[in-house]
Amino acid sequence: MTQATTLSTPGWGQELRATLALAVPLAATNLLQMLIHAVDVLFIARLGEQPLAASSLGIAIFGTTMWALTGLVGACAPLIAAERGRRLHAVRDIRRTVRMGLWGAVLSGLLGMAICLGGEALLVASGQDPETAALAGDFLFVVSFAMIPMIIASVFRIFVAALGKPGYATAITLLALGTNILGNWALVYGHLGLPALGLMGSALSSVLTALAMMCAYILVIARDRTLRRYRIFGRWWRPEWTRLKDILVIGTPIALTVFAEAGLFSGAALLIGRFGETELAAHTLALNLAALAFQIPFGTAQAATIRVGFHHGAGDRIAAGRAGWVALAIGTGFMSTTALAMLLVPTFLLRAYIDPEAAANAALVGFALQYLVWAAAFQLADGVQAVAAGALRGLQDTRVPMWIAIFSYWVPGFGIAVGLGFATPLEGSGVWIGLATGLFFAAALLLWRWNRRDRLGLTVYAPAA
Numbered sequence: 001m002t003q004a005t006t007l008s009t010p011g012w013g014q015e016l017r018a019t020l021a022l023a024v025p026l027a028a029t030n031l032l033q034m035l036i037h038a039v040d041v042l043f044i045a046r047l048g049e050q051p052l053a054a055s056s057l058g059i060a061i062f063g064t065t066m067w068a069l070t071g072l073v074g075a076c077a078p079l080i081a082a083e084r085g086r087r088l089h090a091v092r093d094i095r096r097t098v099r100m101g102l103w104g105a106v107l108s109g110l111l112g113m114a115i116c117l118g119g120e121a122l123l124v125a126s127g128q129d130p131e132t133a134a135l136a137g138d139f140l141f142v143v144s145f146a147m148i149p150m151i152i153a154s155v156f157r158i159f160v161a162a163l164g165k166p167g168y169a170t171a172i173t174l175l176a177l178g179t180n181i182l183g184n185w186a187l188v189y190g191h192l193g194l195p196a197l198g199l200m201g202s203a204l205s206s207v208l209t210a211l212a213m214m215c216a217y218i219l220v221i222a223r224d225r226t227l228r229r230y231r232i233f234g235r236w237w238r239p240e241w242t243r244l245k246d247i248l249v250i251g252t253p254i255a256l257t258v259f260a261e262a263g264l265f266s267g268a269a270l271l272i273g274r275f276g277e278t279e280l281a282a283h284t285l286a287l288n289l290a291a292l293a294f295q296i297p298f299g300t301a302q303a304a305t306i307r308v309g310f311h312h313g314a315g316d317r318i319a320a321g322r323a324g325w326v327a328l329a330i331g332t333g334f335m336s337t338t339a340l341a342m343l344l345v346p347t348f349l350l351r352a353y354i355d356p357e358a359a360a361n362a363a364l365v366g367f368a369l370q371y372l373v374w375a376a377a378f379q380l381a382d383g384v385q386a387v388a389a390g391a392l393r394g395l396q397d398t399r400v401p402m403w404i405a406i407f408s409y410w411v412p413g414f415g416i417a418v419g420l421g422f423a424t425p426l427e428g429s430g431v432w433i434g435l436a437t438g439l440f441f442a443a444a445l446l447l448w449r450w451n452r453r454d455r456l457g458l459t460v461y462a463p464a465a
Contacts (some may be wrong), residue, residue, distance in 0.1 A: 006326035007324070009318050010322070011047065011364065012326065015307070015319070015326045016326050016330075017299070018307060018323075019303050019307055019323065019326050020303075021164075022164075022302070022303035022306055023302075024299070024301040025166040025167050026299035026303055027296045027298070028170045029166070029173045029298070029299070030295035030299050031295045032176075032177050033173055034291070034295060035174055035177055036177050036180050037059070038206075039177070039180050039184060040059070040180070040184065040202050041055070042151065043185070044202050046189070046249040047199060050131075051199040053132050054133075054136040054199060054200060055136070055141055056257065057123055057132065057133070057136040057203065058119065058139040058140045058143065058358075061115065061116060061122065061123075061136075061140060062116055062140060063144055063262075064262045064263070065115050065116065065147075066150055066151070067149045068145060068255045068257050068259040069111070070150070070154045071254040071255040071258040071259075072152055072247075072252060072254065072255040073101050073151060073251060074105060074246075074251060075101075075247045075249075075398075076098065076155055076247060076251075077161075077162055077235065077250075077302070077305045077309065077393070078144045078250065078306075078308075078309035078394050078396050079246060079247070079396075080094050080158065080162040080163075080306075081252070081307070081308075081312070081313060083313060084310055084313060085099065085311060085315075085316075086313040087311060087315025089229050089287075091229065091231075094230055094232075095230050095232050096240045096249070097243055098155065098232040098238065099232060099235075099236055099238070100240050100244040100433070101155040101158070101159075101247060104155075104244065105151040106151075106152070109150075112144070112147040112148075112151070113144040114146070116140040116143070116144035116185060117139070117141060118135055120134060120136065120137025120140070121134050131295040131421070135295065139170040139200065139203050142204055143203040143207065143208065145207045145258045147211065149207075149210040150210045150213070152214050152345070153213040153217055155215070155220070156221065157172075159221070159227070159230075159307060159336055160217070160221070160227065161346065162309075163230075166222070167336045167444070170313075170464060172213055172216045172220070175212065175216055176209050176210075176212060178380065179208065180205055180206070183201050183208050183209060184201070184203075186201075186205075187201030187204050188201040189201075189207070191405060201415065206209065220234065244376070250393075250396055251398075253398040253399045253401070253402035254402070256402050257406075258403065260402075260406045260409050263409075264410065264438060265287065267414060267417075268417060268431050268432075268435055271417060271421055271422075273427045275421075278363065278364055279289060279368060279427070279428045282366075282367030282370075282428070282461050283367075283371060283428060283431075285353050285364075286368050286371035286372050286375050287348055287375075289350075289372070289435045290375045290379070291381070293334075293335065293338040294383075295389055296331070296335075296336055296338075297331035297334060297383035297386045298388075299391025300331040300334075300383075300387050300390070301327070301386045301387045301391075303327060304324060304327035304328075304387055304390040305393045306395075307323035307327065308324050308390075308391050308394025309393075309395075310323075310394075311394075312394055312396070315461035317454065317459045319396065319459065320459060321453070321454075323394070323395070324387075324391035327387050328384065328391070328447075329448075330387075331384065332383050335379040335382065335384075336380060336381050339376040339377070339380060342373075342375055343373065344430065346369050346372045347464045349366070349372070350369075352370075369426065369431050370432075371429065374432035374433060374436050376436070378435060378436035378439045380443075381439040381440040381442070381443040384443040384446070384447055385405075385408075385439055388443065388446035388447050388450045389401050389405070391450055392446065392450055397458050399448075404442060404449070405442055407420075407445075409438045409439075409442065412434075412437050414436060414438065416430075416433060416437045416438075417433070417435060418437075420434060420435070421434070451463075
């Protein structure tokens with residue numbers, strides 16, 4: 001196998017430091033993003049059960065759609081990284097990728113808005129209460145206007161992170177958190193001389209927060225000397241059809257992978273909901289803890305895409321492999337810690353949400369403790385599958401990983417969840433065993449593909465010029 005290495009291959013220690021320099025702020029950004037959504041729940045919960053139910057249904061549609069479309073433009077990360085690796089100052093190529101990423105954000109965002117506008121019909125068709133579905137439809141109409149600025153902000157986030165400035169993303173997301181808290185406080189309950197808009201106020205706050213994030217990125221990019229020199233807003237109207245095609249070819253499988261995984265966990269909630277409200281509430285608590293822990297390997301996976309992509313663009317097969325293995329070690333190490341915490345101090349973790357000693361919560365805590373055992377079991381698998389997928393994206397390999405994810409989540413994963421949940425006395429625990437099985441299959445197959453990347457021809461490079 002030939003190589004076109006243009007830069008010296010970093011050692012293991014250098015690669016570890018470089019990956020952590022990206023992974024830490026990106027993981028912090030992911031955690032802050034989760035807090036932004038948690039703020040909406042905290043403010044809406046005080047309005048009553050029906051507004052909370054309506055917002056939950058609305059966010060299920062909006063969130064799943066938005067994250068999938070964010071995965072679509074996520075193709076910009078390996079492309080920008082590879083362009084930097086091929087030529088450190090590949091200003092023109094990076095500008096074209098970002099420009100077409102923004103085009104993709106607007107076009108896909110319009111599709112996302114259309115899905116949101118049909119949200120009420122989707123909810124009624126799924127058997128939801130018509131009155132609650134109508135309220136959710138009104139909520140979706142307002143919050144849909146946050147779709148495009150959120151996806152645009154995602155492209156900007158990829159740009160600043162791939163250019164070695166992920167701290168900007170953390171700072172801007174922290175600003176967005178403050179904006180959303182203030183917006184909910186003012187618009188939901190009617191402070192600062194504004195009318196109390198209730199549920200619609202929270203939706204409007206989300207729109208204002210998304211716009212604030214987008215504008216903050218534009219300001220930072222315009223003022224930072226390193227970022228400004230790429231002139232990503234120059235000739236923004238000019239199409240680059242080949243580059244847009246590259247984004248769609250790489251990004252569409254990512255979007256479908258995100259949709260498949262989100263669908264698995266949404267389907268699990270629907271299954272457990274049939275066992276009773278207490279089981280569903282316990283599932284929500286356990287899954288929220290697992291989701292919080294997942295943000296660390298998720299940030300590491302994003303860093304892996306950039307680091308592997310950079311070396312891939314430089315034609316350095318050894319460095320690309322080293323970057324992937326370093327990221328896998330970071331993700332696996334952290335998830336080992338969270339798995340131990342869920343096994344050893346689960347009651348302490350639940351205390352962040354409820355009072356575990358309260359008699360009224362006894363049944364809820366009992367179910368939650370059962371589910372946390374299985375959440376601990378799939379922590380390692382979840383970390384490995386996320387980081388391995390991120391490393392493969394750095395090699396611009398997304399189509400086969402998409403099929404691996406769809407198969408793993410929906411054949412052994414969902415199949416076992418349904419079988420054990422409804423054909424055995426395990427019920428909710430059976431569903432969680434299915435979730436863990438799906439993640440273990442995905443982790444094993446993605447890790448196998450990463451390990452065989454050279455033999456599969458994913459790292460074949462032309463000779464150095």
